[in-house]
Amino acid sequence: xxxxxxxxxxxxxxxxxxxxxxxxxxxxxxxxxxxxxxxxxxxxxxxxxxxxxxxxxxxxxxxxxxxxxxxxxxxxxxxxxxxxxxxxxxxxxxxxxxxxxxxxxxxxxxxxxxxxxxxxxxxxxxxxxxxxxxxxxxxxxxxxxxxxxxxxxxxxxxxxxxxxxxxxxxxxxxxxxxxxxxxxxxxxxxxxxxxxxxxxxxxxxxxxxxxxxxxxxxxxxxxxxxxxxxxxxxxxxxxxxxxxxxxxxxxxxxxxxxxxxxxxxxxxxxxxxxxxxxxxxxxxxxxxxxxxxxxxxxxxxxxxxxxxxxxxxxxxxxxxxxxxxxxxxxxxxxxx
Numbered sequence: 001x002x003x004x005x006x007x008x009x010x011x012x013x014x015x016x017x018x019x020x021x022x023x024x025x026x027x028x029x030x031x032x033x034x035x036x037x038x039x040x041x042x043x044x045x046x047x048x049x050x051x052x053x054x055x056x057x058x059x060x061x062x063x064x065x066x067x068x069x070x071x072x073x074x075x076x077x078x079x080x081x082x083x084x085x086x087x088x089x090x091x092x093x094x095x096x097x098x099x100x101x102x103x104x105x106x107x108x109x110x111x112x113x114x115x116x117x118x119x120x121x122x123x124x125x126x127x128x129x130x131x132x133x134x135x136x137x138x139x140x141x142x143x144x145x146x147x148x149x150x151x152x153x154x155x156x157x158x159x160x161x162x163x164x165x166x167x168x169x170x171x172x173x174x175x176x177x178x179x180x181x182x183x184x185x186x187x188x189x190x191x192x193x194x195x196x197x198x199x200x201x202x203x204x205x206x207x208x209x210x211x212x213x214x215x216x217x218x219x220x221x222x223x224x225x226x227x228x229x230x231x232x233x234x235x236x237x238x239x240x241x242x243x244x245x246x247x248x249x250x251x252x253x254x255x256x257x258x259x260x261x262x263x264x265x266x267x268x269x270x271x272x273x274x275x276x277x278x279x280x281x282x283x284x285x286x287x288x289x290x291x292x293x294x295x296x297x298x299x300x301x302x303x304x305x306x307x308x309x310x311x312x313x314x315x316x317x318x319x320x321x322x323x324x325x326x327x328x329x330x331x332x333x334x335x336x
Contacts, residue, residue, distance in 0.1 A: 013105055022036065032121065035086050037138070042139055042144065044137040056068070060191070067107045067108070074195035075193070075195040075264040079200060079210050081200045081204040083138045087117050087136070090132040092126070093129060094126070146210070146227075148227040149228060151295065154208050155293070156295060157267070158289075159196050163245050163260040164185070164245055164263060165261070166260025167248060168188070169190045170249075171186060185242070202281055202284075202285070203270075206278065207269065210267070211268070212266055213266070217258055221234070225295070229299065231301055234303070235292055258304075
């Protein structure tokens with residue numbers, strides 16, 4: 001039995017997420033949504049598209065896709081220090097499989113509820129599978145974190161551990177070898193990224209600049225430094241690398257930590273006087289925050305200092321390129 005678009009929307013998407021009392025004036029069911037913006041706040045807007053065969057494998061479970069599609073947008077809001085509030089969903093489906101829709105919508109709704117996000121509208125269409133979310137957040141006026149605020153003498157930080165998502169994707173591509181606890185951990189880090197929303201909000205007034213790590217630490221930290229017209233030295237010994245990544249990837253773990261994308265951690269800078277505050281914040285959030293380098297004056301990008309204290313001159317990071325040859329999960333990267 002065929003099910004109509006309106007029935008699909010009513011069955012799987014109305015009521016997903018958590019709206020604040022009275023903030024959604026008109027939601028799903030009208031031509032557009034109307035929301036109330038609190039006084040003294042500015043809007044933070046972002047959008048991301050996830051395409052089958054480019055951003056995720058064809059075998060990806062719908063639960064992971066529902067979580068991941070929202071999480072990558074939450075990470076952008078986190079990097080601005082914002083509070084996620086409302087989302088629009090555009091879903092293109094090859095067919096209306098109700099089991100797929102049920103699992104996808106449950107995972108999307110569960111994360112939206114935890115994040116305080118209400119689904120207020122969107123669109124369904126037929127075609128190759130792709131998922132697009134537009135997410136709107138709030139930030140106190142003039143308080144948004146930016147990429148261009150780093151200054152000479154600031155410390156360079158990163159949250160969590162790096163390279164896990166890239167390691168998990170490698171395991172998924174092999175279609176095997178994912179039964180150990182270490183492998184399951186890495187796979188989950190790729191399929192169910194955790195956006196650092198609480199950290200982003202807490203960094204307002206502490207961080208001088210911030211960016212989320214979506215295309216790899218080396219590339220994203222370089223973008224932050226370029227926007228700030230600064231350079232920095234990164235200490236390889238200080239990079240936070242998880243035990244599962246070291247166990248399964250060995251000597252390649254450090255390379256994945258530098259260049260592997262989609263960890264969705266936050267990379268940020270802060271004056272050295274904020275070290276104690278950041279140590280307290282890490283304990284409060286139960287989230288590792290590693291000081292990995294120092295910002296310097298002038299251009300020069302990101303310079304690496306090896307475990308022996310000498311500069312690394314041969315490392316070449318590769319950035320995500322949507323218009324390269326598709327390799328499933330990440331498009332072909334190009335040298336920057």
